[in-house]
Amino acid sequence: MSEPTSGGSSSRRPLASYVGRRITPSNNSNAEENEVLDFEYFGLSPRGPPNLEAFLEVWGIDVHPNPDDINKRQHHTALYDCGNLIVRRGQPFQITITISRAFDVEKDKMWIEFLIGRYPDITKGTYIPVFIKERLEKGQWGAKVESIWNNALILSVMTPPQCIVGRFRMYVAVMTPYGIRRTVRDEETDIYILFNPWCEEDAVYLSNEAENEEYVLNDVGCIYHGKFTEVVSRAWFFGQFERNVLDACIYILDRARMPLQARGCPIKIARVVSAMINSKDDGGVLVGCWDGEYTDGVAPTAWNTSVEILLQYLETRLPVCYGQCWVFAAVLNTVLRCLGIPGRVVTNFSSAHDNDANLTTDIILDENGKKDAKLTKDSIWNYHCWNECWMSRYDLPPGYGGWQVVDATPQETSEGMFRCGPASVNAIKHGQVYFPYDAPFIYAEVNSDIVYWNRQKDGSLIKGDVKTDEIGKLILTKEIGSDNRKDITYQYKYEEGSQEERMALDTAIQHGVKKEQAVTGVTMDVSIDMHVPENVLLGTNFIVDVELQNNSNEKRSMTVFLSGSVVFYTGVPKIEVKKETIKVTVEPNQVHRAQVRIKSKDYVDHLVEQSILHFFTSGRVDETGQTLAVQKAVPLLIPKMNMRAEGPAMFGREVTIVIEFTNPLRKPLEHLVLRIDGLDSRKPKLKLFSILPENATLTTRELFVPRKRGQRKVIASLDCSALRQVVGELELNVT
Numbered sequence: 001m002s003e004p005t006s007g008g009s010s011s012r013r014p015l016a017s018y019v020g021r022r023i024t025p026s027n028n029s030n031a032e033e034n035e036v037l038d039f040e041y042f043g044l045s046p047r048g049p050p051n052l053e054a055f056l057e058v059w060g061i062d063v064h065p066n067p068d069d070i071n072k073r074q075h076h077t078a079l080y081d082c083g084n085l086i087v088r089r090g091q092p093f094q095i096t097i098t099i100s101r102a103f104d105v106e107k108d109k110m111w112i113e114f115l116i117g118r119y120p121d122i123t124k125g126t127y128i129p130v131f132i133k134e135r136l137e138k139g140q141w142g143a144k145v146e147s148i149w150n151n152a153l154i155l156s157v158m159t160p161p162q163c164i165v166g167r168f169r170m171y172v173a174v175m176t177p178y179g180i181r182r183t184v185r186d187e188e189t190d191i192y193i194l195f196n197p198w199c200e201e202d203a204v205y206l207s208n209e210a211e212n213e214e215y216v217l218n219d220v221g222c223i224y225h226g227k228f229t230e231v232v233s234r235a236w237f238f239g240q241f242e243r244n245v246l247d248a249c250i251y252i253l254d255r256a257r258m259p260l261q262a263r264g265c266p267i268k269i270a271r272v273v274s275a276m277i278n279s280k281d282d283g284g285v286l287v288g289c290w291d292g293e294y295t296d297g298v299a300p301t302a303w304n305t306s307v308e309i310l311l312q313y314l315e316t317r318l319p320v321c322y323g324q325c326w327v328f329a330a331v332l333n334t335v336l337r338c339l340g341i342p343g344r345v346v347t348n349f350s351s352a353h354d355n356d357a358n359l360t361t362d363i364i365l366d367e368n369g370k371k372d373a374k375l376t377k378d379s380i381w382n383y384h385c386w387n388e389c390w391m392s393r394y395d396l397p398p399g400y401g402g403w404q405v406v407d408a409t410p411q412e413t414s415e416g417m418f419r420c421g422p423a424s425v426n427a428i429k430h431g432q433v434y435f436p437y438d439a440p441f442i443y444a445e446v447n448s449d450i451v452y453w454n455r456q457k458d459g460s461l462i463k464g465d466v467k468t469d470e471i472g473k474l475i476l477t478k479e480i481g482s483d484n485r486k487d488i489t490y491q492y493k494y495e496e497g498s499q500e501e502r503m504a505l506d507t508a509i510q511h512g513v514k515k516e517q518a519v520t521g522v523t524m525d526v527s528i529d530m531h532v533p534e535n536v537l538l539g540t541n542f543i544v545d546v547e548l549q550n551n552s553n554e555k556r557s558m559t560v561f562l563s564g565s566v567v568f569y570t571g572v573p574k575i576e577v578k579k580e581t582i583k584v585t586v587e588p589n590q591v592h593r594a595q596v597r598i599k600s601k602d603y604v605d606h607l608v609e610q611s612i613l614h615f616f617t618s619g620r621v622d623e624t625g626q627t628l629a630v631q632k633a634v635p636l637l638i639p640k641m642n643m644r645a646e647g648p649a650m651f652g653r654e655v656t657i658v659i660e661f662t663n664p665l666r667k668p669l670e671h672l673v674l675r676i677d678g679l680d681s682r683k684p685k686l687k688l689f690s691i692l693p694e695n696a697t698l699t700t701r702e703l704f705v706p707r708k709r710g711q712r713k714v715i716a717s718l719d720c721s722a723l724r725q726v727v728g729e730l731e732l733n734v735t
Helices: 070-074 209-217 245-255 266-276 306-316 325-339 425-429 439-447 499-510 600-606
Strands: 058-062 085-088 093-099 110-115 127-133 142-149 152-158 166-176 179-182 191-194 220-227 230-237 286-288 320-323 343-352 360-365 380-391 402-407 420-424 449-455 461-467 474-478 485-487 526-531 542-550 556-567 573-586 591-598 612-621 627-635 642-646 655-662 669-677 685-692 697-704 710-720 723-734
Touching: 058 166, 070 085, 070 093, 093 110, 166 245, 209 325, 209 343, 220 325, 220 343, 220 380, 220 474, 220 627, 230 306, 230 710, 230 723, 245 266, 245 306, 245 325, 266 325, 266 380, 266 402, 266 420, 286 325, 306 320, 306 325, 320 325, 325 343, 325 380, 325 402, 343 439, 360 627, 380 420, 402 425, 420 425, 420 439, 425 439, 439 499, 449 627, 461 627, 526 556, 526 612, 526 627, 542 556, 542 573, 542 627, 556 591, 556 600, 556 627, 573 591, 573 600, 573 612, 642 723, 655 669, 655 710, 655 723, 669 697, 685 697
Parallel strands: 085 191, 127 142, 286 320, 360 449
Antiparallel strands: 058 093, 093 152, 110 127, 110 166, 142 152, 166 179, 166 191, 220 230, 343 380, 343 474, 380 402, 402 420, 449 461, 474 485, 526 542, 542 591, 556 573, 556 612, 612 627, 642 655, 655 697, 669 685, 669 710, 710 723
16 A cells, blocks of 8 residues: 555655555664564463552663673673663673562562564564573573662573674563553663674684684774785774764664664675675765765775764765775774674785676787777776675585675675675685675686787787786785784685695686686797886886896897876776887897886876876787787885874873874975874864975874873874875874
């Protein structure tokens, strides 16, 4: 049945209705709520005249929500800035109920009710009456009396390790001669229930305490970018314990219309969240943008924290502009850790974007051996960030639980939506791409080959060289307990050329992944290499060396083309800034070297946020028809901001932080935005500067009062259209 239209508005589309299709609408919002329905409590009807003076009344409920109370300490939730009680499932917690008289265990009938969402239903796990028993049973809802002190009843309440994760309303009900009497709605007694990595029966159980400290409780991390030979780290404030971040995470699930009864499964949660962190098809958290134009939002390189993004999304109900892969991964990591799922950010250097799972990145060369930019659609991301989350996989055979890949960056659709994972890392390593979810795509990201195709004059393509070792060069995450990087490449793939690697590839091919074979029938007696310098400072000149080696006993002649472009970190070119043509004849068994000088004026006015140059050298040997090609990236080194504290950092006392940055460009920087996070404020401190002349130094001071003791970081970014990815961090020990 549809809602009737108002008079005369016949063109108005009637609203969709569940009536006639199901008895009640879907229960897919934690925020919505209904009154609890009474149920027939068999066996509690009074026999004989009721004792109207002696029936029990509930005067108050204390859920002990403070960080110093027993509940949050035992449940590892004391760091959450939230006035409500937050507990982890599968573990008991205590509440105190104050009643009108002494409690009679034998005669008084009292129970606790937990409800979530609208239309509470016992069969769906959204309405749970918890009766007081003599003992708690592991794996089940239950309550028992721990102690009775005057009119105070101290109860221990147990939740099952598979229960729904979210915010529950709580009532206390008493059977009286007049029927059931329950407490009134009180938001202060609402209880958040989270996943529990400390509980062996929970699907996210992680036995190592140091790993739980890092992957659940650590709210600051490192994200790696750059090039596999020149890894750069930047700090990120995940902020999963900040006020309202947990509500933002629950709102994300509501916005996805995820059924409440499915919210106890970390597999389903991870899949939903991977779709919702990007806004591509569901109004999710972040708008992806890779074109360098961010005037109506914040440049992806300017963010330092997930908190600002999540709170803006919660407040406005609108997607936040803008994100790229490391921002998607950082925000997803916050959501995972906030809900209690162990998570970490992973960076894959030289990452293939394979949209057809054929394990090839195709580069088209024209009849002269020069790269055809119009026909070459594939690209290699300089790096790509995704997430891993820890969980058991009841839907897979034993041995495939543990770390699972989840990727929120909108690259390709999965079952009609832009999402990816969770996919077992162990399955990826063994080529078992038939396991859900999206394993073929992830397998290709770390295992693809680069295939060069020669376009003939008639438009046909002939396969040239195949390079098998240039994708998935290095896979990193943060080390436990330090800011050092941890190489986890071996967890994704076996050593190139090993028997295990070939077996994994055969398994992948048997289950539908396509693989190009190396070219045969062409004499491959000339090799090409290109040497680019490391740690090139932005704004400086440098030299690219091209090396041609003739391994034959005859002369070899060729024309070599070198192209240098400013590229986005995804490998997509923005503009070509250098072209060179080298005609050369190499004597038998000799090496010819040529140098190409790159001047700062060639590239500095065309840079995009990552400041990456990409060089591609190609050609064809006249005598044999052999195709030569090699490509290298040069990430330019961007100076970091210098940050220091004047004097010691002491709790409750004002401390001054000095921030300095010198303009490395031979031109002024205009309309700069300084963003400072970690100053004990939910929102960043923003400072605007109109201009910073060439070679000039910006110096600014910021005062703040530390409200937390211990190790902490202050993170800053400086952003303008001419220069991005300027970051800095300061480690403070607040005493």
